[in-house]
Amino acid sequence: MTDRRAHLDLFAMVCLVGCAALWGLNQTATKVALAEIPPLLQAGVRSLCAAVLLAGWIIYKKLDLAPGEGHWAYTWRGGLLTGSLFAAEFACIFIGLQYTTASRMVVFVYFSPLVVAAAMPLVAPQEKLHARQVLGLLGAFAGLVWAFSEGFHTPTVGDKQWLGDALGALAAVLWAGTTLSIRGSRLATALPEQTLMYQLVVSGVALAGAGWLSGELWPAQISALAWGSLAFQIVVVTFASYLLWFWLVRHYAAATISAFTLLTPVFGLLFGVWLLNDP
Secondary structure: OOOOEOOOOHHHHHHHHHHHHHHHHHHHHHHHHHOOOOHHHHHHHHHHHHHHHHHHHHHHHOOOOOOHHHOHHHHHHHHHHHHHHHHHHHHHHHHHOOOOOHHHHHHHHOOHHHHHHHHHHHHOOOOOOOHHHHHHHHHHHHHHHHHHHHHHHOOOOOOOHHHHHHHHHHHHHHHHHHHHHHHHOHHHHOOHHHHHHHHHHHHHHHHHHHHHHOOOOOOOOOOHHHHHHHHHHHHHHHHHHHHHHHHHHHHEOHHHHHHHHHHHHHHHHHHHHHHHOOO
16 A cells, blocks of 8 residues: 555544554553653663564564665665654653653643644645644644643642653654654655664664663662553554554655544543542
8 A cells, every 4th residue: 555545534543543542541651660660761671672573573574674765775864863853752751751740741742743733734735734623723732831831830740740741742842853754754655664663773772872871770670560561662552553653644644643643632631540540
């Protein structure tokens, strides 16, 4: 399948709802693991382990990751850029979760669709938004501003809640940059496995290296709950759901599917309140 569909079909919508639920739960899983595993090392190990799983998938499917213009010689610049943005995004999320709740973090991270929708016409002029879509995104942005202001006048998890919220918003901008760089580079025609491999390897090395340089240490003992949370992040979220996401980005209008992921904060809020007793 090489065509790009302008409208979401039932299959795409089911996939997006599933991804939204998993990504909403992911913030909670990360918060749980952060009680025992430091942020940058956790993020780096997550990416590197997922890269190993992805390599196994590529070998099993006998995929040619370098056909035509998707050849490594043509895509490495875009790969380094997207991998670096990916690393910076998750550094912001994992560090930010130390200062704010999982349910608030997921709201600010999903500021990303607003940035994608606003900037995508610069990359793909055919993906312009209609007036109703613009109004909907502006409404979502107004809600985000209102939620952020709460971190200043009525913080629920400490005086630095605003810092965690701000890192979440910065992560959203970085995620949007990743999506835009994929669409604006030769990675737009590369296999999703190739795009994801760039992101996992570059971010894994960068995040693990940053953790080591900052003095983070892997704990001597880790509980079963923390291991389970980390395994969920690696296998289900970082490997399976991201692979599906990049396939969707390649075959459907990026601005449309990004807006659809605004369901994720709903799931994230529900999971945060249910599993972590977030206010």
